[in-house]
Amino acid sequence: MADTKTAYERVQAARNGKRPMGSYYIEHMVDDFVELHGDRRFGDDAAIVAGIGYINHIPVTVIAMERGDTIEDRMKRNFGCPEPEGYRKALRLMKEAEKFHRPVICFIGSSGAYCGIEAEKRGQGLAIAENLYEMMGLKTPVISVVVGEGGSGGALALGVCDTAIMLENAVYSVISPEGCASILWKDASKAPEAAEHLRLTSYDLLSFDVVEKVIPETGKTDREICSALKTVLLDEIKKLSSLTTEELLDHRYQKFRKIGA
Amino acid sequence: MSTLKTILNTITGNVEQPPRICKKCNAEIPYEDYLANHCICPECGAYFRMRAVERLDATVDKGTFQEIDRKLKSKNPIDFPDYKEKLEKAEKASGLTEGVVCGTAKIDGIDCGLFIMDSAFMMGSMGTVVGEKITRLFEKATALGLPVIGFITSGGARMQxxxxSLMQMAKVSGAVKRHSEAGLLYIAVLTDPTTGGITASFAMQGDIIIAEPKALIGFAGQRVIEQTTGEKLPAGFQRAEFQLEHGFVDLIEERPRMTYTLAKLLKLHQA
Known part of the structure; x- marks a missing residue:
């Protein structure tokens, strides 16, 4: 059952500091998780946690945005805003998953790709562009789950997938409501109004066929939400694993091809 | 020049093109001289932002351009306030129906697919129609076995x-990948400005990436970076020369030599 939150209330819920992020789902859903670090180019970005483990005895690669809990942890993780190295680590491990025919599950929750001088020097745009390009042809199932704020290109860099899932109070947008309000009305405080216009809620995106599934949150505990998500993930893994590689890639191409056609 | 003048007159409604004023040095340049000088200020050398039709005229063999999807027009998929009016205004101001012109043409006798973005239409921002037109162009080029050359200028994904808009980045990337897997060449020419979601998708997916001198090329906006980090941006930050130095573009080419260089590269990739 859908509740009656406004769009901006959902934005606030998605950003809530107590809301579970990537690491929570890894901890409560993935067994024998082994975290793997680094992009083998430049460094390791703590805003993205990635590794291999089991979901119900099925080996999976998990790539999750993580903003951290304590203030020190959050600073280390750039408050969940990935740098180019984060996206490159993600791609490296997706390629590893492809080699061993293992499904990839991405957890998205970030206000966006880190914006800074160093990130630009190391090719933030290129890093995202390469992920979009390579994920379109990745020969293994990819499932993306927006668990928090899906902030523009920085979110989409883990969002090129076969099945897109959103938690009920997650949001996914081309621009933040504050950014939109600043451009439109030169007034960031009109963000609640902008949030309505941007149509960024899970139910909006479901109605646009941009996401395939919404996991209800209203009246549920974090553990219950996690467990419902796990059931859906297992179901999708099973479905996608039954496709041939050709069918899988064609299905993925068409999923995006039809948007705005 | 007379053909181009006719086209420009039809799209802008002007019988005579007014002289262009250089933003850098205030020089007043008669339109004929402006065109003859590749839309570069003859006084100070500043690059003007070229209109798609001017770029077309400077690039392709005369009379070979065949436009596709010319009539494709944006709707208002999320009922965004005032967007319809904005589109109408952009149409009037630019003489175009959207921010990109696509088609096939010959360059120095070599057939290719071509897309040219035009910043006069809502800063060349990408909504569904820009995404769809570029996707169709890549699909057509893949079917016909043609290389693609893209002249890029864009403020990014279109907020309205x-x-x-965001999903167009993935859609176009898919079409670029299929084109590439067919063994076909894609050259991206980055012109001022190339930013946001465009840099984070097809601008950076070329086999070869050429930039025009001093073009602004980057992902995050400069003001946003300053506000977020409190740092002062170094001189020349996110300019073409900066991107060359950091390894993200293959070469910088001056506008008067651009067609020559494109033709040379196209020839080098012919079987």
């Missing part, structure tokens, strides 16, 4: 179409 919300998530639909």
């Amino acid at each position: 179409e919300g998530i639909f």
